[in-house]
Amino acid sequence: MEPLEQEKEKEEKTYLPKLQALSTHFKDEKGRVVILRGFNLGGDSKLPKTPDGSTWIKDTFSNHLNVSFIGRPFELNEAKNHFSRLRRWGCNCVRLLSTWEAIEHFGPYKYDESYLHFFTQICEMAGQFGIYVFIDLHQDVWSRMTGGDGAPCWIFEKIGLDYTKFDLADCALTMQSKYDINIGGKQNSYPQMHWFSNFRYPANAIMWTLFFGGRRFTPQFLIQDEGGFATELSKKENNDLPEGFVNIQDYLQGHYIGAQIQIARRVAHMSHVIGFDTFNEPCRGWIGSPLHSRQTELKISPPGLGWSAINAFAVSHGLTQRIPKLELSILQLKYIPGSLVTVNSNQTPIWIDNNALDPFEIAGVYRRVKNETHFTIEALNNNYFVQDPKTGAIVDFDIEHLTPFVNRIATNLRNIRSDWIIFFEREAIHALLNPDITHCNLPPNIVNAMHWYDGAVLQLKKVILPITFDVFAGKLVFFLSGIQDMYKNQMQRIHRASLAKGCPTLIGEFGIPMDLYDGEAFKKWAAGVRHNEIWYWHTTLLDMMYNALDENFFSATLWNYTASNFNNAAKGDNWNQEDLSVFSQDQIDPNLPKDNLDNGGRALEGFVRPYARFIQGIPQLMNFDRKNCIFILRYQADSKITEPTEIFIPFLHFKTDFLIEFENGNEFTNLIKEKLYDRIDDQIEQMNTNTIVKLFSNVDGLVSIKIKLPNKKSNSCLLC
Numbered sequence: 001m002e003p004l005e006q007e008k009e010k011e012e013k014t015y016l017p018k019l020q021a022l023s024t025h026f027k028d029e030k031g032r033v034v035i036l037r038g039f040n041l042g043g044d045s046k047l048p049k050t051p052d053g054s055t056w057i058k059d060t061f062s063n064h065l066n067v068s069f070i071g072r073p074f075e076l077n078e079a080k081n082h083f084s085r086l087r088r089w090g091c092n093c094v095r096l097l098s099t100w101e102a103i104e105h106f107g108p109y110k111y112d113e114s115y116l117h118f119f120t121q122i123c124e125m126a127g128q129f130g131i132y133v134f135i136d137l138h139q140d141v142w143s144r145m146t147g148g149d150g151a152p153c154w155i156f157e158k159i160g161l162d163y164t165k166f167d168l169a170d171c172a173l174t175m176q177s178k179y180d181i182n183i184g185g186k187q188n189s190y191p192q193m194h195w196f197s198n199f200r201y202p203a204n205a206i207m208w209t210l211f212f213g214g215r216r217f218t219p220q221f222l223i224q225d226e227g228g229f230a231t232e233l234s235k236k237e238n239n240d241l242p243e244g245f246v247n248i249q250d251y252l253q254g255h256y257i258g259a260q261i262q263i264a265r266r267v268a269h270m271s272h273v274i275g276f277d278t279f280n281e282p283c284r285g286w287i288g289s290p291l292h293s294r295q296t297e298l299k300i301s302p303p304g305l306g307w308s309a310i311n312a313f314a315v316s317h318g319l320t321q322r323i324p325k326l327e328l329s330i331l332q333l334k335y336i337p338g339s340l341v342t343v344n345s346n347q348t349p350i351w352i353d354n355n356a357l358d359p360f361e362i363a364g365v366y367r368r369v370k371n372e373t374h375f376t377i378e379a380l381n382n383n384y385f386v387q388d389p390k391t392g393a394i395v396d397f398d399i400e401h402l403t404p405f406v407n408r409i410a411t412n413l414r415n416i417r418s419d420w421i422i423f424f425e426r427e428a429i430h431a432l433l434n435p436d437i438t439h440c441n442l443p444p445n446i447v448n449a450m451h452w453y454d455g456a457v458l459q460l461k462k463v464i465l466p467i468t469f470d471v472f473a474g475k476l477v478f479f480l481s482g483i484q485d486m487y488k489n490q491m492q493r494i495h496r497a498s499l500a501k502g503c504p505t506l507i508g509e510f511g512i513p514m515d516l517y518d519g520e521a522f523k524k525w526a527a528g529v530r531h532n533e534i535w536y537w538h539t540t541l542l543d544m545m546y547n548a549l550d551e552n553f554f555s556a557t558l559w560n561y562t563a564s565n566f567n568n569a570a571k572g573d574n575w576n577q578e579d580l581s582v583f584s585q586d587q588i589d590p591n592l593p594k595d596n597l598d599n600g601g602r603a604l605e606g607f608v609r610p611y612a613r614f615i616q617g618i619p620q621l622m623n624f625d626r627k628n629c630i631f632i633l634r635y636q637a638d639s640k641i642t643e644p645t646e647i648f649i650p651f652l653h654f655k656t657d658f659l660i661e662f663e664n665g666n667e668f669t670n671l672i673k674e675k676l677y678d679r680i681d682d683q684i685e686q687m688n689t690n691t692i693v694k695l696f697s698n699v700d701g702l703v704s705i706k707i708k709l710p711n712k713k714s715n716s717c718l719l720c
Helices: 076-088 100-104 113-128 154-159 195-200 202-217 229-235 248-267 309-316 359-363 397-414 428-433 455-460 479-501 516-526 532-551
Strands: 005-008 019-022 025-028 037-041 093-099 132-138 222-224 245-247 273-277 321-329 334-343 366-370 375-379 421-424 446-448 467-470 475-478 555-561 611-615 617-625 630-637 645-649 659-662 669-680 683-697 701-708
Touching (some): 019 421, 093 100, 093 113, 100 248, 113 132, 113 248, 132 248, 154 202, 154 248, 195 202, 202 248, 202 309, 202 359, 229 245, 229 248, 245 248, 248 273, 248 397, 273 397, 309 321, 309 375, 359 366, 397 421, 446 479, 467 479, 475 479, 516 532, 532 617, 611 630, 630 645, 683 701
Parallel strands (some): 037 093, 037 555, 093 132, 132 273, 273 421, 421 446
Antiparallel strands (some): 019 025, 222 245, 321 334, 366 375, 467 475, 611 645, 617 630, 630 701
16 A cells, blocks of 8 residues: 555644653654754854953953843844744754853852843743753853853952953963954964964963862862852862862852753753753863873864963963964874964963962972072972872873763752753863763763864865865875765764763764855855855765764754854854854845745755654664755664654755655555744744655554655755
8 A cells, every 4th residue: 555645734833752862862752763953052152242242342351240141142032033944944952052151240159130031031932943952051261261251250369360461471362352353354363263272271271170170189279158059069078178168179160060050940841951061162171181291192282382281380470481382294284382482471470469379389289489580480290180199090080070070960950850961071172082981970861962073174264175184093085075984984983982881972063164265155145146056165064064963863963053143254153253153144135035034044055954853763874865855764663652753854955845755665654744834923934844754654664765856856955
């Protein structure tokens, strides 16, 4: 008999089944395998909306107590339009960004209730559009004051650091101080994609080492807590401290987790909020590194200055240093120490009381040797951060510092809601080099949420052809086919790591710069060219990335969707000259109808694509041939699962009607084609709609389905 095919002319329900991270897949409450695809929302959520915290604007951060993140990622009155667009593009999940600073910028335990209410409303609206949410308290290189985003500024005073001196002392590289918007474009004073090098600078390294290693490496560094969550957290593990005092590690982690909890309490009733990211791209600081190491041992050390811990301690106390600049070696295919750069020629200390001993001096890491006219820095134990100061045992950052922190987060979040999924991240570079997580003692219901990027494309903002280099495999790669294989091989390594741990994978971040080749696509757009060929390289790269995701049945959230993005080398996502957003204000064509939700999109053909979002059984193959517009799904059906497989079919690729073929002639599969209507200004839009194909098998067995165009020709995917 022929499979039953029915047309349902109704809007899809927004009910979302609860999810769990079981074995190597997400599964819903009926047992279906779930694939989550969506976006990081949004790139500018790292920054205050009022006053505008965009990093291209000069800022001394003097107003850090009186900022507001209300309006990030977009205003409430704009939310329906943006969520409608995300839904149209096949999004069923967002990694929703907030920051510690957004919640606790007023001061210790002084939470921004207005922002928390706003953020809760954004979470709630996502569910109304059928979108799952997991929440990320984002950070990059610690804080806005140290070249990134994340922590509130008042933390520095608690540590004894003067953030107003970071720039003068060359202890942080910030766009706000180094970049001149009046000149625009690329500037040597603030090299593009160098923000990541801040993790080696003194202000960053000090904070990270204390955050993850304060109890071990500066046990005497106690700080008075205001009687809040940090004290409660500390007492669970250490009762020997004076009343009202906690170690600096517990103070910092306690306030971070306390900020997470403020959100958690407000969204716990929302079933579509499935969990929390632990910590975006954590950093170990100096933990595990000798004092004289320049941290260039890794094969993919990023460019910038090659700071050692001793350099950093010296500069932090006002000494001028000569530090090698890391330069790309073609022979070694990595960044190595090169020419020397003079740092802190102003001889400016960053410690508030520079005459007092800092926490590391007190701990016996180094000492200042004073002469009649000056002083020098003397290392007392080059391996202080390599070996436990008490036992001499070799330190393992993942096992002894990162994992306990993750378990702290999981325990406290699950005290609020026990079924939340924890999205786990290791350090970004270390995880890319070796994605193994079997050594980490992680809590149950956890997901490997590591990040993955094509480092060469991200750093150079161009495609290196015909020859590029696979850093992880240590071999040359030839042509686009080689890059496709490289992507698949790298993701297979991640897949094997998750299989060994017995957890699902969700690639928390991946993506490409939209300003490839000095923004060539933007220039053509400004000249009036609207054909999708201007996005050729973007579409090609994204297509290959999604092919690699499909091969491994990975869930993933693309970096990123930024509602305030502009085609401007200084602005982009409004953060540190990054421009990875798939949406831009400058891509809105005023000649298109207002209700065209694709308007504003970039390189849509690369990421708006068919995929199976629910599978009634175990997936075996998922593949989309973009050029020929053919989608194939194979899975082993489980008749005990009472809900159907659901496949998202975008109008963008399948503009005309499409054919559905069962390659194995499975006559026991019922089929329904259901329209997924757009919502525009609370109205249902019935033109140019996407489709959900639903399949239900009432017997066990292999289901193999092919979806294609009737004429088998490549489908033009122009905006319309």
